[in-house]
Amino acid sequence: MKQYIALIISLLIGIQASAQKYKDVYENIKKLSDNEAYQELYDFSQQHNNAHSASLYKMALILERRIEMYDPFLQERVVSQNLYNAELYFSLAKMNLNEKVARQDSRFFDDVVAANPKKDPNFSEISDAVDGHIKKIKAFKAIFNENRNNLYSAATKYNECIRIYNEINQKNSKLKDLYFLVDNNFEKQLNELKTNFDSTLYYLEKLKVSLKEHPMHKYTFEYNLNPILIYRMHGLTQANFLAPTIELWDFNLWIKTFNDVYTNEITYLYKNIDETDTQNRKYVDALGKKQIDNVPENYRVSPYLINKIFKYDYESLANSLLLYQEAQVRYMYQLASYRPDTNFVAFGVNYPANDHFTKALERRRATDSLLVLLNDNISAEGVKKYSDIFEKKYKGEKGLKEYTKNEQVFNNKTFDAAVNDFADRLLTMGSWQADNSQTLKYNGDVLYAQMTPSEKFHDKGYYVHCKQIVDKSTVLVGGTYVDKSGGQTAFVASVDTLRKINWLKTFKPGEGNRSCMLISVANNEIAAVVTSTTKAGAIRNFVILLDNAGTQKMTAETKSKALPRKLIADDISGKYIVVFSGTKRQQFANEDCEMHICCLDSKLKTEWDKQLKFSGYFCNILRTDNVYYVMGKFNKIHGLDNKDVDLGSGSGMFCYSIGSDGNWLKGENHELDKPIYPMWISKCDNTTFEVVSALDKAPESKPVNAAYMRFTFDGKETFNSIGK
DSSP states (O other): HHHHHHHHHHHHHHHHHHHHHHHHHHHHHHTTTHHHHHHHHHHHHHHTTTHHHHHHHHHHHHHHHTTTTTTTSSHHHHHHHHHHHHHHHHHHHHOOOOOOHHHHHHGTTTOOOOSSSOOOHHHOOOOOOOHHHHHHHHHHHHHHHHHHHHHHHHHHHHHHHHHHHHHHHHHHHTOOTTTOOOOHHHHHHHHHHHHHHHHHHHHHHHHHHHHHHSSOOOOOEEEEOOOOTTTTTTTOSOOOTTTTTEEEOOOOHHHHHHHHHHHHHHHEEEEEHHHHHHHHEEEEEEETTTTOOOOOOOOOOHHHHHEEEEHHTTTTHHHHHHHHHHHHHHHHHHHHHHOOOOOOOSSSSSTTTHHHHHHHHHHHHHHHHHHHHHHOOOOOOHHTTHHHTTTTTOOOOOOHHHHHHHHHHHHHHHHHHHHHHHHHHHHHHTSSSSGGGGGGEEETTEEEOOOSSOOOSSSSSEEEEEEEOOSSSSEEEEEEEEOOOSSSEEEEEEEEEEEEEEEEEEEOOSOOOOEEEEEEEEEEEEEEEEEEEETTTTEEEEEEEEEETTTTTEEEEOOOOEEEEEEEEEEEEEEEEEEEOOOSSSSTEEEEEEEHHHHETTTOOOOEEEEEEEEEEEEEEEEEETTEEEEEEEEEEEEEOEEEOOOOTEEEEEEEEETTTSSSEEEEEEESSOOOOEEEEOSSSSSEEEEEEESSSOSSSSSSEEEEEEEOOOOOOOOOOEOO
C-alpha cells in the first residue's frame, strides 16, 4: 500500500513538473514565429512522447493556420501533410485530455473560452473545442479532396479532348481528307470528343459552385471558350487550369461547324468538280486541233473552287486533276496560239519567237510536274472521295493510272511537234523580209529585218543583223547599209516602239565592206562589233564604243580574223566579252574553226584572249556569276587536255567553261546515241541551260527533226525529249 501511494505521489510530481516545464515553453513561444514555435513545441512533445495534450493542441492550431497559407492545388502535398498532421495532433490532444489534465493545463488551451469568464475552461469545454477543430479539419479535407478530384477530372477529360483532336488532325492531314471520308469510326471519335468536352465543363462548373461556398486562395475556375479557326494550329494546345481565367478550345463549336460544313458545302464541291473536269477536257480537245477562239487566253480553274477543295481536302486527288488540266490547257494554248512576229522592233535573234517558246517550256514543265503529282496522288482512298467522278468517268484507280500514262504520251507528242516547228523557223529567221511589217523608212531608204548577214543583198537600204533592247520604249539595231553602187557600210540605230528612228550612226567604209554584227549596252554605253571584209576575203574586227546618243567615243581592232558571234557587256566590271568563230555567214555552217574568246576592258584594251580549236559551229556563250560557258556543235574538238575528240561522222555538243581571269576551267562534251546539231541554247537559271537541237542530220533544209534538252552547267543532263 505504501508503494502504491508512493507511485501516485511520483506521478503527480511528474505531471506538475511537466506542467511547470511547459509553462516555460508556453511563455517563450509567445515571442516566436509560428515556424519557430512549432519546432520548440515539437521538440517538447517528443520529450513527452506526444502525451502532453496542451502542447499537441497548440501545435495543431499552428498547423491549422498553415493550411490557409498554402495553395491547395499547386502545393497540394504540403496542404495534405498539414491536414494530416493537424488532425493527428488534435486527435492526440483529445486522447491525452482528461479532467486532471484540464484542471492542470486549462490556461494553456488557446482560443478555448470558458462559459464563466471568471474561471478557466473546464474539461468539457476544452474537449468540445478540440472536437470542433477536428470536425473543421475533416470538413476542409473532404472539400479539398473533392475539389482536387474535380480539377483532376476536368484536366484529364480536356487532355483527352486534345488527344482525340490531335489524332484526328494528324490522321487526316496525311492520310485522308477529313470531310470526304466520314465513316463510323470518325463519327465515334466526334462523339468521344463531345462527351469528354461536356465532362470537362461539368467538372469546372462543380468547382465554381464549390468555391463560391468554400473559397480557396481566390480560385474561381472561370473559363473562356475560344473558337478553333485554324485546323492545324488551334485546338492542339493544353490549358492552364490554375490560371485566373482558363482558356479552353471550344470543341463543341468545332464539331457543330464541321457538321454544318459537311452538310452544306461538300455537295457544292462534288457538283462543281464534275462540271469543271468536263469543261477542261473540251478545252484540251479544241486546242489539240488548234481551235483557240473559245478557250480563255490565260485560263484558270476557279480559284474559289480550288481553295474550297484545298480547305476541306488537303491532299485532294480532285485538286491534282483540275490543276493538271489547268496547266495543260495553258500549255497547249501557248503552243496553239503562236503567230509569226509582225513587230519590227521585237524581231531579233535574242528573242527568236517573241518569248513564245520560252513560255511554252515553262508551261510544259509545270504540266509535267503536275501530271507526275497527279499520278503519285492516285490511291484507292483518293478515288473513293470522288467516286461519282473517278469511278464513272475514269474507271477508277486503274483507269486513272492509264489516263496519266496516255496524257504523258500526248503531251510529249505535242511538245515534240512544237520543237520541230521551232527548229524549222530557226532556219528562216535570217531570211530577207520585204513586207511592210518587217521594214522601216529612213531618209528615203528602207530598213529590212534580215537578221543573218549575207554576202548578197536584194536592194539598196539598211539590213538589220543584231538587236538589243534598252528599255520598254527603245531598241538598238545594227547591221549593214548597202548603197546604190553595192558598197556596204556598218550602222547602228536607236528605234522606239512607235517604229520611229531616234538616231542612226554609220561608220566609214574603210578598205572593205563593213557590217555591224553585234551590239550590246552597259553603263549608258553602246558597244558594237563591226566587221570589215576585203575583196580578198580577209576579215578585220573592230569594237566601237558609242554614247547613248550615238556619238562614237573610241575604237579598237581585235586580233581575231574570224566572224564575231557573240558580245557580252558587263555592267559591273565594265568589261566586254567577244566570241569570234569561223568565216561562213550561215548560222549553222560546219567548218574548221579556231574560236577566240576575248576580254576587253572599259578602254577596249585586251585583257586576255583564249582559243579553242574544233570542227563545227558556235552557238552561244552563257554567263553564271564569274564563269563563262562557250557552247556549240562539234564533230572534232581539241580538248583542254591537248587530246582530240573525234566523233567521225557523228556530231555532238561542247560546253567549255572559262573564268573571268581567262583561264580555262572545264570542258564538257555531250554525245547522244543520235548525232545532235544544237541550234538554240539558252540559260534557264544559274545551274541549268536548255538546248533545241536538230537530230541525225545537219540543219540545212526543212523539215527538221529536233529535240529539246536541258543540262546543268557541271555537265549533267536533266531532261531530253528524245524517246520521252
